[in-house]
Amino acid sequence: MGGSQYYQDTVSSIKAYQRRAKAKENWTEPTDLPNTVISFAEEETAGIDIPHNDPLVIEFTIRDHDVARVIIDTGSSVDVIFRETLRKMGIDLSEVTAIPKPITGFSRETTMTMGTIRLPVVAGGVTRIVEFCVTDHPAIYNVIMGTPWINAMRAVPSTYHLCLRFPTAAGIKTIWGNQKESRMCCLAEHKLKNPIAESHETRAESVCDAVDSVCIDEARPERCVEIGAKLEEPLRSKLLSLLKENINTFAWTAEDIPGISIDVTCHELNVDPTFKPIKQKRRKLGPERAKAVNDKVERLLKVGSIADAKYPDCLANPVVVKKKNGKWRLSSTHIDRLVEATAGNRLLTFMDAFSGYNQILMHPDDREKTAFITDRGIYCYKVVPFGLKNAGATYQRLVKRRIISRTYKNASSS
Numbered sequence: 199m200g201g202s203q204y205y206q207d208t209v210s211s212i213k214a215y216q217r218r219a220k221a222k223e224n225w226t227e228p229t230d231l232p233n234t235v236i237s238f239a240e241e242e243t244a245g246i247d248i249p250h251n252d253p254l255v256i257e258f259t260i261r262d263h264d265v266a267r268v269i270i271d272t273g274s275s276v277d278v279i280f281r282e283t284l285r286k287m288g289i290d291l292s293e294v295t296a297i298p299k300p301i302t303g304f305s306r307e308t309t310m311t312m313g314t315i316r317l318p319v320v321a322g323g324v325t326r327i328v329e330f331c332v333t334d335h336p337a338i339y340n341v342i343m344g345t346p347w348i349n350a351m352r353a354v355p356s357t358y359h360l361c362l363r364f365p366t367a368a369g370i371k372t373i374w375g376n377q378k379e380s381r382m383c384c385l386a387e388h389k390l391k392n393p394i395a396e397s398h399e400t401r402a403e404s405v406c407d408a409v410d411s412v413c414i415d416e417a418r419p420e421r422c423v424e425i426g427a428k429l430e431e432p433l434r435s436k437l438l439s440l441l442k443e444n445i446n447t448f449a450w451t452a453e454d455i456p457g458i459s460i461d462v463t464c465h466e467l468n469v470d471p472t473f474k475p476i477k478q479k480r481r482k483l484g485p486e487r488a489k490a491v492n493d494k495v496e497r498l499l500k501v502g503s504i505a506d507a508k509y510p511d512c513l514a515n516p517v518v519v520k521k522k523n524g525k526w527r528l529s530s531t532h533i534d535r536l537v538e539a540t541a542g543n544r545l546l547t548f549m550d551a552f553s554g555y556n557q558i559l560m561h562p563d564d565r566e567k568t569a570f571i572t573d574r575g576i577y578c579y580k581v582v583p584f585g586l587k588n589a590g591a592t593y594q595r596l597v598k599r600r601i602i603s604r605t606y607k608n609a610s611s612s
Contacts, residue, residue, distance in 0.1 A: 209479060234365040236354045246360055252380040254357050256373050258341065259320040263287045266376075267340045267383060270355045270362055274344030276301060279330040281312065283340040289315075294332050300517060301331060309335055310517060319347070322364065322371030326350060338386040414441045421450055458557050458596065465582045465592045467564040475511040480571045487518040490526035491572050498577075507578040510569035558582045558592060 254270040296313040312332045319328045353364035360375035408427040415421040498504040568579040
């Protein structure tokens with residue numbers, strides 16, 4: 199999985215990297231490194247349950263922390279550390295260089311990383327600074343050490359002997375794997391893929407409260423909202439009264455959101471003109487991903503959020519990621535984090551405030567810089583799409599401008 203630091207994420211760069219392997223002048227010349235021989239003996243399997251097909255799982259020291267469940271994966275072209283591992287190590291995410299890039303597994307499923315982080319890794323008394331890709335994804339391992347670290351250490355792993363060997367100034371060092379830990383990882387992976395259904399006797403009751411559907415517009419009976427059925431008086435009456443008094447603030451359809459005038463605010467992209475625009479070639483997607491992209495494009499065209507792009511200088515491929523519920527998404531809206539942020543509050547609303555982003559127009563000169571390519575054409579965003587850098591700041595300025603007078607009024611009366 200992953201890419202490589204030796205080529206860019208383009209077809210031409212990958213082909214050029216491939217041609218280097220065939221060119222004799224690029225072959226490695228003899229070095230001054232000692233001609234070390236690394237070997238494994240059959241008797242070293244003593245104490246290992248054989249036959250087995252266990253992965254090589256070892257333990258490292260990463261920034262003064264003993265990290266278990268580190269898998270040695272020769273099929274990974276990147277070194278990966280997971281966000282949960284950083285949290286357990288007490289490493290702040292501010293240390294992560296936010297340069298996301300896609301990494302692809304053998305099933306062609308693509309995951310976007312959060313960025314990279316450089317951490318010292320100690321193995322067999324040898325310390326190396328390793329650049330990890332950081333990903334926020336459920337996993338049974340804490341760290342994946344791929345070919346970048348393995349090759350840098352001149353290490354030779356043996357899954358049969360469940361150990362890793364590499365040369366040092368003091369001789370050959372051996373790091374032994376933990377077969378018990380490997381099999382615990384296999385069990386954890388099985389549970390992750392096949393959640394065990396609890397029996398009826400021990401099954402916990404549903405934590406989801408019942409809701410009541412209440413009409414708040416007598417002239418339009420179809421305009422209903424759902425509120426908690428357990429809300430008690432007078433809180434229930436006050437909530438319904440508030441919703442009815444502010445019914446004009448609700449958008450029931452996409453047509454009810456006309457957008458903010460460009461004279462009030464718009465989003466501009468501060469692009470360095472000295473940088474050459476990147477225009478990616480179209481990547482073929484699988485049938486499921488292609489259908490998800492086309493359905494999304496159809497919806498965005500219908501509501502007027504995108505338009506055809508004629509001759510864009512910048513062009514990107516859409517990234518399609520499968521959500522936990524099995525559906526596909528082309529953007530990253532983490533509702534879970536919003537729910538967690540409400541801890542300690544009496545009321546929680548599930549009204550989607552993200553539509554505010556889609557009311558802000560892109561500056562006409564910058565629209566084609568958001569162009570993306572699909573199998574049905576090239577499109578660009580007319581409104582601010584999710585994921586643009588500083589899009590939140592633009593939205594914040596709009597909200598502040600709208601409520602600034604109210605803010606001063608409340609401050610002066612308090």
